[in-house]
Amino acid sequence: MSTRLVGSVAATLAMVLVAGCGGSSGADGKIELSLGLFSDFGYDKLIEEYMASHSNIKIEQRKVKMEQHNTQLATQLAGGRGAADIVALEEGVVSQFRASKDKFVNLAEYGAKDLKDQWAGWKWNQGTADGGEFVLGLGTDMGSLGLCYRADLFAAAGLPTDRAEVAKLWPTWADYAKVADQFTAKTPNVKFVDTGRNVYKAILDQTEEGYFAKDDSYIAEKNDKVKAAFDTAAALGTKQQTGALEPFSQDWNVALKQGSFATTTCPAWALALIKAGAGDAAAGKWDVTTAPGGGGNWGGSFLAIPKQGKHPKEAYELAKWLTAPEQQKRIFKETGNLPSQPKVYQDAEVQATVNEYFNSAPVGQIFATSAESLKPTYRGTKDSKVGPVFGTALTRVEQGKQSAAEAWTQALKEATDAAK
Structure with a gap:
């Protein structure tokens, strides 16, 4: 499964929840x-x-x-x-x-x-x-990466809807940001992406080293790729092009059902979450294509x-x-x-597997191709303590509580403390 930062886990158990010791x-x-x-x-x-x-x-x-x-x-x-x-x-x-x-x-x-x-x-x-x-x-x-998008919302914005043509729009994340500008200019009442946090994580998941080097030393403050990922995601938030949503939360599910955003990064395991949140009414409206920047792994x-x-x-x-x-x-x-x-x-x-809900997208081919090209990111011993600091910082930018520069400075300080 995933990061799965998956908050959509059912509260009821599939079988019996055992509180005591193991078998x-x-x-x-x-x-x-x-x-x-x-x-x-x-x-x-x-x-x-x-x-x-x-x-x-x-x-x-x-x-x-x-x-x-x-x-x-x-x-x-x-x-x-x-x-x-x-x-x-x-x-x-x-x-x-x-x-x-x-x-x-x-x-x-x-x-x-x-x-x-x-x-x-x-x-x-x-x-x-x-x-x-x-x-x-x-x-x-x-969790090989793809990019999920609402074809009907793209059509309303005058953008291509065919998944091959959509993929050509964003070979890089900088191109993805340009598409966000085009989309927002035509459909200002719909957010281009659910949350900058997922964009940030997807970009980092395409690097071989993020917060920690392969020798487990903390390098976030001097790793230009971390800063570049943060800047890209923060710019989307500053322009109010994100929904500022907690990934996979109930609010995220509601936004899916309401069609409030047009794109989301989607590792293979996330398709089931999107379908569950958006519901039957959105069948065929969502589609899947390749993610900007090539292969990556999330989860x-x-x-x-x-x-x-x-x-x-x-x-x-x-x-x-x-x-x-x-x-x-x-x-x-x-x-x-x-x-x-x-x-x-x-x-x-x-x-040959296709997903009918996602407009019969060839998900087997898309995710297998991503899997073949990915270079896994090294996860440091304290990766799980450092990562959320930057996600929270991006939320402050999305909510207008801090500028991108202020959020970055605070995140670096908090992350350095978390890495100790």
Whole structure:
């Protein structure tokens, strides 16, 4: 899944929310395993099948919002109890939990290194430590970038609507900003983009180093790419071309339903969120094309196994099965979550996949092409603490509370403190 900064996670649980410790043996003698997840990983049907073929195993899912999931997991690891048998680690925080790898099972002990070639090299490396000797987690999806747009709103602004022609409008983010000016001049009552925060993140997700260098040293204050991304997003906010929305919030959903903005950055996993927020009335109005600047990755997760669980072998076998190519292909077809395995996203059936809701956009081809060209951004150990500082700064610009320069200066100070 994603950053998924996904706030659209259902408040109700797909199965049973277990507050106690990890897996145990139930009164019926079955091995009980729990999965700690956020958002929709597309596991419901798969888990039913797994239990049907493994009559001695009972599986429960715990689903909460991502921020809550991360906070709870950190507390559970520190306290030595309460964590699920298998936990999802989103790529934005995997480096944070990698620093606590002593709290996790080294999946190499169960043969995980033999599976290495299933994944894109960069994805595998994200889930390992100690030069690949410690396997923290098995990769699930990835968040290769696209750009979603409302074709009807583009038509109203006199802009092209065909996805190939739209892609030609913005080979770079500077070109995207120019299109924003054209759009706003013709349709001043509609925002061009949902939030500058997503634009900023998408630009950064196309760089190999953002807030931290690959040696984990903090470099945000001297990394020109961070400043350039901030300036591009802040300019959209200064011109009131953004909706100043909290990404994936209820307000974001309402704005989608009302057609209040015309574009949004969309990693593969976000399509389901857009569809859910915009509703059936917007079917065929949204479309997908390539993002400015080429490929990039926003989000994606790993399945890891805390040491405190009582059944690590059985947990590993389940995680291995859920992340196998056959299951990952099914998940993509059912949810749109793009697998992080080249064998799957290069599969002819996957590449031929279209999304009817998004005007039959060839999403398999679009996201697979993005996946092939992306260069993953290094995530520092404190990336998840630094990143939100800049997002909040952009919101202040969008709300007219600070100039871009003032917001940048404050963000740098706060980020430097957060990185300590």
